[in-house]
Amino acid sequence: MSNTTFTWRRVAAMGAVAALSFGALTACSSERGDSGSTGDASADGGAASADPGDVLVGIAMPTKSLERWNRDGAHLEELLKDDGFSTSLQYADNKVDQQISQVENMINDGADILVVASIDGTALAPVLQTAADAGITVIAYDRLINGTDNVDYYATFDNYGVGQMQGEFIVDQLDLENTTETYNLEPFAGSPDDNNAKFFFAGAWDVLQPYVESGTLVVPSGKAPASDDDWQSIGIQGWSSDTAQSEMENRLNSFYSGGEKVDVVLSPNDSLALGIAQALAGAGYTPGDGYPILTGQDADKANVLNMLAGKQAMTVWKDTRTLGDQVATMVSEIAAGQEVTVNDTESYDNGNKVVPTYLLPPQVITPDTVNVLVDSGFYTAADLGL
Structure with missing residues (x-):
């Protein structure tokens, strides 16, 4: 996948974000993996799309020492591979420098989309600037990434x-x-x-x-x-x-x-x-x-x-399986040049911007x-x- 293709798609995605600021966005109704859904068209009327087999998705998880991150990483990787994407899944042992190095390696390896569950949400701005310069779309996974314009979407629970x-x-x-x-x-x-x-x-x-x-x-x-x-x-x-x-x-x-x-x-x-x-x-x-x-x-x-x-x-x-499902949907929409499904455009200000977000419901047990x-x-x- 060339950076030119994804740079163009990034411009389209940011155009959609601009539309959000004026209340223009409504959540898509598409289901995961259904590229022929009835979801809204992308903001530019049809951004470039890509075959999943040509798309590398970097997945940066915080640590293997907590059960939930093992579940999250494995589930998301499985979904994306089932959809035909190439993946690079890395765990950072709760070490910020290690996570930054892993993200840098993903960028150097030609990642087209990054999914990042940050260890320190304030530490990633420089490496995400490198990602932006390479035309890479960034999804913050469960934890908001702060202090940067270069996080495109956020998926989390309420x-x-x-x-x-x-x-x-x-x-x-x-x-x-x-x-x-x-x-x-x-x-x-x-x-x-x-x-x-x-x-x-x-x-x-x-x-x-x-x-x-x-x-x-x-x-x-x-x-x-x-x-x-x-x-x-x-x-x-x-x-x-x-x-x-x-x-x-x-x-x-x-x-x-x-x-x-x-x-x-x-x-x-x-x-x-x-x-x-x-x-x-x-x-x-x-x-x-x-x-x-x-x-x-x-x-x-x-x-x-x-x-x-x-x-x-x-x-x-x-139920972090539903979070993985939603992020897989977002990845598929980005690759297809579609408008990305979100349902909150007001709550999550990272200090530089309000990040378009998809919120999922929790449940008391x-x-x-x-x-x-x-x-x-x-x-x-x-x-x-x-």
Whole structure:
């Protein structure tokens, strides 16, 4: 695939983005892999198209150390190969420099489209300028890439909605609207270098902060951000389970040594929840009455098993297979010179531009509803000991 062809398609895509700014875009109705769909034509009336066999798609994933990124990378690569695309899938061990080097190699190898799940959403601007100069279209995968004009599309879940679900679950479980009791809360936030983390926290904190201000929820550690904008003060770098465990241990040892009990822990994802559950176990908390409400996200297998064992109250499931499906659709549309399917043109400002985005819906999973994960094929019953 020549850079000339994709440079022309990039111009067409950016023309479509300009149209978005004036409210001209509506989401396409095409299904993945159906190039003869009834979706809208590209903004220039028909940009150059390419045979998938001539298109190399570079896929940059953050790490293999978390279950979800293994699933995401393998699923997206399988979809694209089934559609006839050539792929280069790389994992960066959560090392920013390694991810930059991998993206550079993809560019040098002649990638036509890049799908990037960034480790640090602020660190990729220089390498993406190189991609833009080569006429490469860039899709940010699940994590927004900030501080650059050279990210064309973004696909993710409703991340603010994820946090809302966690906050609303806590409100419902403790009946905070009607209770006269007070409860001890310890809030956590995600990695400060992950743009999604601020949305997760904002969604939850907008629900919970009024109860903190009223005194219904008390934060003995004092680690209650004054506003959504202060979320990084309680962020756990790299979404590390070990760091979350150490932080929770410090809070329990420092603020709960006189017999006080923590009633609820706001954990933005399952990786942090694993570490927090370990800290709770070390402090003598056992499943059953009096065990804290612990939230999570991702429906990782270890956390679903923890839910079934009474060590975690809920997780927010983002069926990442649907994210891969959507990104595969976007890749196919780009290669076909079609207008790219998005459904949000207002929410995701990366500091340089509002990035056209496709949002997917998340779902709350509790111990009573884990069969949804089996019925969907995400896990087998044997995986979960059911």
